[in-house]
Amino acid sequence: MLRWPELQESFRIATSSLRVNLLRSILTTAGVVVGVVLVVLMGWTINGLDAVWEQTISIIGKDMMYIDKWNWAGGGNWRKMEARSNITLDQALQLQQRMESAEDIIPLIRKWGGSVSLGNTSIRCSVTGTTAAYGNTAAGTAAAGRFFNGVEEHSADKVVVIGYNVNKNLFPTSSAVGQSIKIAGIPYRVVGVIEKRGFLFMDFVDNEVFIPLHAFRGAYGFVGRSFSVGIKTGSERLLDIVRDEATGHMRSIRNVSPLDDSDFSINEMKAFDQQAKNIRVGIWVVGMGLTILAFIVGSIGIMNIMYVSVTERTKEIGVRKAIGARRSSILLQFLIESALLCVTGAVIAFPIAQVLVGSARFLAVSVFELEWASVVSPLIPLDLLGIAVGVSILVGLLAGLLPAIKASALDPVEALRAE
């Protein structure tokens, strides 16, 4: 039976004992401090990665899929994929006509390693030919100006929409919209700048410019290139339906025999989730390992100091027992003291973790100018504080258990005799 007055008394004793042995208490909690700092850092890192990943994937478009000769996630046999016939504009247009479940079908053709120039400055980037519909996708959202429209797509206008990095490198100070840049020697009018999309390892997607298909054909030609067909489903929920329909049509358009595998890949942003998950698990495993190690070391320290505390206070235990403390009273007293010791460690750890997290983010954003880092929170996540306190209480109780049992089982006569 647990009695409220005893519980209060136990807290009073525990706090006063921690105060009296302040330095010893703080030193004892070092292992717990390290453990809590690690837990918090790990959680923060995973949360940060999630945020970066979420940002990247949502900007590229969770409702998008791309029919392509290549499997983007790198799966499958590379030689086999290379041997596939190119996807042509005609096939893309046929698919456009047949598809019923999708919102938009957007042919894309890409020249990797192209370049654009402004005056004497030339930068390398990929040049993509597409239709005005690309402007309706999350990936085609303009931060300044607009995507080129249907009229411009079908006229002979030389218009271009430039990616975030291209804009930053060519027009670091002024506005790009309305300016003229050269692609393959021909001047284009910039009508829009795409908002930043790529974060972390997806940075390349911002190194891109978009021009109408006919302009692309004029500049680079379609021969020897494979189209990619962007399909905007309009909703994540429709991915399965649209994928099935698109697969069926595309197989028929490309005359794939019913017995053969499809000679194209359907790429979705979701496919990259697995990679993100792997990284997450990796961090978690390493972080957890270190954390558990720190907590083990920490709890040995706590256990040791609790044994010392029991020995030092044998007489006090005797007195308490003489005046009516039961075994459970003494047990509780030492368990609470041990748990409180650990919570002290957690409390010490929070500001340390916060300073580390804050500095890491500051370094990344302000010193190394990593823009992706700006979506990572500069604060330790609150739920982690809760978990860390919970875990340290648990560690405290476990580490304190044996010393507390020893204390509670002391013979009062022997204990009173102690000096």
Added chain:
Amino acid sequence: MSQPIIEIANLVKRYEMGDEEVFALQGVTLTIGRNEYVALMGPSGSGKSTLMNMLGCLDTPTSGSYLFTGENVSDMDDDDLAEIRNREIGFVFQTFNLLPRATALQNVELPLVYAGMAKDQRMQRATEALKRVGLADRMDHKPNELSGGQRQRVAIARALVTSPSIILADEPTGNLDSKTGQDIMRLFGELWRGGNTVILVTHEEDVARHARRIIRLRDGRIESDEVNPHAPLA
């Protein structure tokens, strides 16, 4: 004799010291009634401390029976004994045994904490107990801010606070100068006259003289048990 509080019959306590068996008590039979004032005397090794531990329910006998206010305590478990000690026995030790980091008031409250009493009631009763021992103005002092006599008064207040059936004092003046010791003995006298049952454990004749009945132990047996002819009048 008034209604018995303590009834002991053929109490034996045997210790094993290495290979040797030591009989600290070899069949002690004893009855102590309500509102008695008893001194338990004997040289060291007489079994006096062991008997005190038995009477105080700190230890259980190897054999024999012990009835405390009619309850058989000789086969109780630790927690039952703790409850008896809390409710029925007030200890006063030679070295006071106050908790150093607690105030006088908190020290006196402690038995009530273990009794599960609420804060308000605890404060009230502890304050009353401290008033009885003349320390109303020292309640917020810690033991190291009090003199030896004052510390022992705090300890006595702690023993009184639960209104126990007996007050068990183990050499209560052993660490005090003689004048302070006399003050403390006067306090015990007052408690006894107030209706308390007091058992003193001592090896000093001067101290034992305050009691109404003196029980002498030797070699684990009762050597004599007689009314004290020198006892001051009640």
